[in-house]
Amino acid sequence: MNSARLSWRLLRGGGRKGMVGAALTLAAVAVSSLLLVFAVAVNHAFDGRAERAEWRNPPAHGKAVQVTAERPKGAVAVQAVDGENLGGRVLTIVRFAVLKDGVKPPEGLRRLPKPGEVMLSPALAELIERRGTSVAGLPPAPAGSPRIGDGALVHPDELVAVVGHAPKDPEVAKARKDLSVREIPPVWIKGFDNKALDEAVAYQALATVATALMVVPLLVFGGAAARLTVARRDQRLAALRLIGATPGQVVAMTVAEAVVVAFAGSVLGAVLYGVAMPFLSRVEIGGGPWFTADLWPGLPYVLAVVLAVPLLVGVSAVVGLRRVVVSPLGVAKRETPPGMRFVRVIALLAVLAVFPALGVGVRMDVFPAMSLAVGVIAVMVGLAFLCVNLAGPWVVALIGRIVSRLARTPAMLLAGRRLVDDPRSAWRTVSGVAMTGFVAGFIGLLAPGEWALEPDDLAGVQMFADIRTGTVVVLTVSFLVAIASAGITAVSSILDRRQTYALLHLAGTPLSVLDWARRAETLIPLAVMGGGSIAAGAFAAMPFMIAGPNAAGLVPLLVSIAVGFVGVVAAGEMSRPLLRSVTLDPAPRPD
Incomplete structure (x- = not known):
């Protein structure tokens, strides 16, 4: 009889309480997998938002330069961006003066606006229709005006207007302020291969740290799922060792039992996440809810979670078999295992001691890029979690x-x-x-x-x-x-x-x-x-x-x-x- 079949017979032979133990492991893995997919999806969602907002952030270098008296070679339009406070909500106004026909518009816009033309986001159009009046600073948008597509919006409820101007219109050459009270000069643009907004970068950094705060405990929880009802399983495997089972057979039976149950739990967790996506999309961050598609991290990431969690559970189960393989008689006699060493606490203290130095490095701009600093902080937070679990x-x-x-x-x-x-x-x-x-x-x-x-x-x-x-x-x-x-x-x-x-x-x-x-x-x-x-x-x-x-x-x-x-x-x-x-x-x- 092979190890997998023997493991299945022993699991069934454990009776109702044995099946309850397997169900507990399955539930633990399902919860862990569901929340892990969510943690991964959060980063994907913020990346998607940042990409959709890049077209309104032309840099003052590269493909865009600040407006001067002399038009640079290759400039196709003038772009100016400003923000307004519309009843406590952010209204973003993007103004274009097109200098050349046939310019490829950013995703979400059918074309760049003509002089005097206004394009509204669906949420802004609905708000204006409900109010019955146009918004101050915006020309009226006649019925049938083009709408801004989802590809150019950060979230479904975002208020955005795109206004067209003549190239010599003084309105488009004015310096404007965004909602962070920063002055933003108009720029000549050569295309829309732009950089992410500062706010988007900040949100991405916060999402990275938040992911570290969620993922490591979830991995610890997922790994611990293999140790549920561990004493009952160790007694059973120790008895098998004493009657002649080889260490390889014990390991194979453990892996078969743990991985099969964990795989079923991880699949269940991924399915439950898919069901929960429409509800999670209503959580408002960055001024509004999410496009449901933002919260789908992609099939490769979901498959990675579905496969990684059972692998983690299997490794955790094998690591826990050391006493059964080396000393099955001690397990059968219920001997108290040897005490753990103080080095576990030393590891935690050593990791915590790094944080003050890391804080000094961030304040002194030691890191060449903020993304690197955020990544290092996230790694250190993850190590701190692991050391808390170790100590x-x-x-x-x-x-x-x-x-x-x-x-x-x-x-x-x-x-x-x-x-x-x-x-x-x-x-x-x-x-x-x-x-x-x-x-x-x-x-x-x-x-x-x-x-x-x-x-x-x-x-x-x-x-x-x-x-x-x-x-x-x-x-x-x-x-x-x-x-x-x-x-x-x-x-x-x-x-x-x-x-x-x-x-x-x-x-x-x-x-x-x-x-x-x-x-x-x-x-x-x-x-x-x-x-x-x-x-x-x-x-x-x-x-x-x-x-x-x-x-x-x-x-x-x-x-x-x-x-x-x-x-x-x-x-x-x-x-x-x-x-x-x-x-x-x-x-x-x-x-």
Whole structure:
């Protein structure tokens, strides 16, 4: 019998609770895959917006030069861009004076406008029709005027007008101001191979950092899915090793079971993301919602996620087999594994120590390009996440030893001993909230305050609002990971220890004591690791603060603590009926 068939028979032979364990892994991978596709799509969406807005940002070099008395060779038009505040919404007006016929227009425009002609975006045309009057500074657009297509718009609700002028019209030669109160001179243009708007570059940078804040916890969560019900699986595989199974067969069975379940979960997650796209497109950032197509990252990226997550789960499962392969008798005897080393904490401290130097480098313009600086920051944030995950089990084991020594009740003694015996399992329950705490600490201090804005800087106001929206989105994703992780690992932990729970109950331990021990096993590490990760995130963010601490930035911190604590406790309480059911088993036996 080959390894795959044997793995399938053992999975089916695990009974209803064995299938529940597989379902938990599938659910964890589905959530992780769905949110990973979303994190990838965010960058694709901002890149798409930046590309569609480039045509209105002609640089003062390359294919465009500032208007002077002498027309440069090759100039095909004069372009001027300005912004208006239209009832709290941004109105972008692009003026053209065409100097040569047959100029290829940018995508989204059928042609460049003739003198006196006005082209409106659908949202602006609808607004003017609803108001019944034209907008100040714009000539009236007669019925049937060309509309600006989606290819020239940042988002579906964007207000954009394209106005045509005669080459000698003084209106087109005036210097104008955008909504960041910057003066923008008109330019001669030779084409539309332009650069991205400064605002678009800023959004792309923020999206890169936000992706790092979301992707690494999701990868950790996805990898941890392979370790759900790990004790039950290790006992089963250790028994097979003791009766003659080779290490290669054990590894092959583990990979087959983990990868098949994970692949089904990743496909389910990708399908669920496709269903959620129309709803996600209504989230407003940058002044409006998204084109649904923006949130589709492309089939290659989706396939990469669908294939990478099962691969990650398979690798994680194989890494966790070291004890089974090397010491199957120790696993069968339930020996406490050797303690972890302090080097895990040293790695975290070393990564955090880099952030102050990185902040100095950013302030002194050491990096040749802002994109490089943002990339380095994103990588360091990702490393910090990984090191928090690396140090977490060591800290949990330390907490367990302290709790065991100070315990005055049976429940606290059970909780402390369990933390010492299997700190990795306890860490998986609270790791989601710890990651969320790091995210909240990092972005909480970086959130700009209202006082940092110029009075007439509507673009700055919009950016401030979008950062708050982005903060909510990132924290929401983190909360989903934290609560899903807590609920799934709490259930799988009880399935892992159902024989132990049942034997303790048969020996006379009240269910209330077991329940309190289960709670303490979660809440004590949650309080310590949650606070520690928030402090670590805040420390990492401090070097990048533009000014002093922003009181408004404390709001995400407080909300994350409250929601994370309540969410994890509620998710843990969902496993209470399962605890009651496993303790009622009159003849507990291992798988």
